Amino acid sequence: MDLLKYQRKREFKKTPEPKGKIFKTKKYRFVVQKHHARHLHYDFRLEMEGVLKSWAVPKGPPEKPGIKRLAVQVEDHPVEYIDFEGQIPKGQYGAGTVKIWDKGTYKLISKSENRINFELFGKKLKGQYTLIRFRKPKYWLLIKKK
Ligand code: MN
Secondary structure, eight states: OHHHHHHHTOOTTTOOSOOOOOTTSOEEEEEEEEEESSSEEEEEEEEETTEEEEEEETTOOOOSTTOEEEEEEEEEEOGGGGGOOEEEOTTSTTOEEEEEEEEEEEEEEEEETTEEEEEEEESSOEEEEEEEEEETTTEEEEEEOO
16 A cells, blocks of 8 residues: 555656556465375465465464464465475475365455455455464464454
8 A cells, every 4th residue: 555655646657766566456376285294284375575475274274254273484485386286205394295275366455564464366265364473473363354
């Protein structure tokens, strides 16, 4: 929204200042990978800033409104990981089976340091969600809005 404010004040045909892109209306991709590692969990990933921002969600993303699920942020993954399914060999990091559980696009509604609002357009996951960081650096809640 701040960028929209910036753009409204300027006529970009007349000023050499950069217009910038508003991500608000653009759709990015997301994926949820079911990961049978030592502990079963779901990896929730949002395509953002050229990487996949990633969270491990032990109980899986909420499908019903009002439900909150713990989401532990993990390291960014490369965007190519969005299509990954397969077997991570024994002895390797995250050893076990990875299967795509849901996939689709999302619309970023707003984003700040500790809060991300977005709308998911998946097969299983649809509607507005919020990620709220409740403890730095990596503890978030994934909430499906009512
Ligand atoms: Mn994982």
